[in-house]
Each structure stands twice: as structure tokens, then as C-alpha cells.
Amino acid sequence: MTVMIDGRGTAEKIRSQLKQKTEQLKQQGLEPCLAVVLVGDDPASQVYVRNKKRAAEKIGIKTKDITLPANTTQTELLQLIDELNDDVTVHAILVQMPLPTQLDENAVIERIDPKKDADGLHPENLGHLFMGQPKALPCTPRGIMVLLEEYQIPVAGKNVVIIGRSNLVGRPLAALMINADATVTVAHSKTKELSSVASQADILVVATGRAEMVDETYIKEGATVIDVGINRLANGKLVGDVKQASAETKATYLTPVPGGVGPMTIAMLMQQTLELAEKSNN
Numbered sequence: 001m002t003v004m005i006d007g008r009g010t011a012e013k014i015r016s017q018l019k020q021k022t023e024q025l026k027q028q029g030l031e032p033c034l035a036v037v038l039v040g041d042d043p044a045s046q047v048y049v050r051n052k053k054r055a056a057e058k059i060g061i062k063t064k065d066i067t068l069p070a071n072t073t074q075t076e077l078l079q080l081i082d083e084l085n086d087d088v089t090v091h092a093i094l095v096q097m098p099l100p101t102q103l104d105e106n107a108v109i110e111r112i113d114p115k116k117d118a119d120g121l122h123p124e125n126l127g128h129l130f131m132g133q134p135k136a137l138p139c140t141p142r143g144i145m146v147l148l149e150e151y152q153i154p155v156a157g158k159n160v161v162i163i164g165r166s167n168l169v170g171r172p173l174a175a176l177m178i179n180a181d182a183t184v185t186v187a188h189s190k191t192k193e194l195s196s197v198a199s200q201a202d203i204l205v206v207a208t209g210r211a212e213m214v215d216e217t218y219i220k221e222g223a224t225v226i227d228v229g230i231n232r233l234a235n236g237k238l239v240g241d242v243k244q245a246s247a248e249t250k251a252t253y254l255t256p257v258p259g260g261v262g263p264m265t266i267a268m269l270m271q272q273t274l275e276l277a278e279k280s281n282n
């Protein structure tokens, strides 16, 4: 029997707690505000940004919405970020990724004031995380840790294999897992004998961006499998990086797609916005 981890339900529970928290902050005269920056017209990004604004609105977090054309220059985007950094009414800044190819994502992230880093992706915040003293955290990895906690799945001393080494998921998740006393392997496209490496995992996290790449041959009997992938097939169906039916023959816990990790990313973004607002002096 596989327990399906309910990310949607967990995210909803967190959001209702955050709503109360927001009301308290407002009573204290603090109006939390998240700046949401979207460059270009990538349809998936438009959906994610809309969902983020909707989540903020439901919780009572104000958003400052900025949509820029696809041909925006690096100078223009950096100037916008400088303005948001200087705006005392803005507590958190989010730049939706990916950016159009003419823009340098790392330089953009680096320009955000680390104290307003809603996504926790600024090198200074990643540095704190890797030193075991986290401040702002990347939202998807944080959401994964919260789901494991929610389902009381122990991490300390466990073998964790993460497939994928992105700055958004794999690398920061490795740091969070190390900080939680796991034994961590980060595998990727150049890893030899990948299915054999993966099948050592008590907790297998898959963030490859390759639809249904992982089947039961990658999974140890009784493992927890966290599927970070979101892939839309030609027939319109949304699938993860894990073949779900096949994983269910082995996994004890499994995150579905949709309704697993995705909704937690947005809930964590909301939580971080409130935390940054609270830590600010305005």
C-alpha cells in the first residue's frame, strides 16, 4: 500500500494559518507586500504567477504586480529591481523563472536585496543555508522538507538520493537534507548506473524535468518518493518525472503530480513573504 502525500491539502492548511498570521501583522500596522515580476509571455509562467497572486490575495498579502515585455533588457530589469529594493512598502521580491534568453538569471537574482529575497535564491542566502544557518530558503526544497515532517517521515540517518542538481531544487535541497542529518547523494545526467544509485535511497527525490523517467527499477522497496517534475504531455495530461503507477508497486510514500510538491512551493513563498515582512523594519 502506498500512501499518497497530499501536498494540496497540506498547502491549504498552511495557507489558513498564514491568513491568521497576516491578520495579526496588519493589526500591528504591518501590511506585508510581495512584488511579483513576470518578464515575457511564457504560458506556464503566466499560470504560476497568477496562482501566486491568487494565493497572496486569499491570505491577505498585498502584491505589487509588474509585467514586462519579452524584449526587456538586462539594464531595465536590474533598474526595476533596484527600485523594488528601495521601496519600503515592498517586503519580498519574486522574479518568475525562466527569464527570456537575453537576460542573465544569476545576475538578476544577485541584484535582489537578500533581505527581500522571496525565493531564497540569492547567493548570500544559499551561503547561509550551506553553512547550516539558513535565512531565506528556496521554496520548493523547503516545501519538500515540510511535507516529510507533516507525514512524520524521518530524515536523520537516512539515505537520500536527489536526481537533479538545479539551483532551484537539487542543490539547495541537498543542503537542507544535510542540515537534517541525512546522508545525501546528488545524481544527475552524467551519473553512471543511475537506477542502481537511486535504488539505494530511503528517500528518492526526482527533479529531472524528464517526463516519467523514473520507474520501479529506480526505487527501493518501501522508499519515500518525491516527484518534483511537472511535464505537460502532447495529449494535455500533466505528469511528473516519476511513472506513478510503477512507483506505487514499491513506494511506501509518494507525492502525486499534480497536487504534491507544486502547491507547497506557493505556500512556502507566502510563508517566506510574511517572515521577511516581520523581519523588516517597516
Ligand SMILES: Nc1nc2c(c(=O)[nH]1)N[C@@H](CN(C=O)c1ccc(C(=O)N[C@@H](CCC(=O)O)C(=O)O)cc1)CN2
Residues within 6 Å of the ligand: 047, 048, 094, 095, 096, 097, 098, 119, 139, 140, 168, 230, 238, 257, 258, 259, 260, 261, 262, 263, 264, 265, 266
Ligand atoms: N522564481 C521562481 N521561478 C520558478 C519557481 C520558483 O519557485 N520561483 N518554480 C517553478 C515554477 N513554480 C513556481 O514558480 C511552480 C510550479 C508548479 C506549481 C504547482 O502548483 N503545480 C501544480 C500543477 C499546476 C498546473 O496545472 O500546471 C501541481 O503540481 O499540483 C507551483 C509553482 C519554476 N519557476
Ligand SMILES: [Mg+2]
Residues within 6 Å of the ligand: 099, 100, 101, 102, 103, 104, 105
Ligand atoms: Mg538566460
